[in-house]
Amino acid sequence: MKITKVLFLAVTGLCLAAALPAALLACPVCYGAADSPMTQGMNMGILSLLGITGTMLAGIGTLLLRFRKRLARAQATQELSEPRRILHG
Numbered sequence: 001m002k003i004t005k006v007l008f009l010a011v012t013g014l015c016l017a018a019a020l021p022a023a024l025l026a027c028p029v030c031y032g033a034a035d036s037p038m039t040q041g042m043n044m045g046i047l048s049l050l051g052i053t054g055t056m057l058a059g060i061g062t063l064l065l066r067f068r069k070r071l072a073r074a075q076a077t078q079e080l081s082e083p084r085r086i087l088h089g
Helices: 002-019 039-079
Strands: none
Touching: none
16 A cells, blocks of 8 residues: 555656656756856855854864863862872782
8 A cells, every 4th residue: 555655656746747847947056157146145055054063063172172171170180189199019
């Protein structure tokens, strides 16, 4: 029964693609129209997403470096406050 649903959807999709060939054509971005507003909008969208991603990664990296420095500082103060033990063997 599942095979018939998949087959029905595939045939329906192919019929729609054959009936509406203009919908399958590439957009101006794919054609390479560099001066179209759609291309400029797409470029600005890509730049904004890269900016957000870069800012988040920089923030996470800064947080990890701070944690690393705090851990090193805590370990250094702990070593100084512990009494020295001499091991006899």
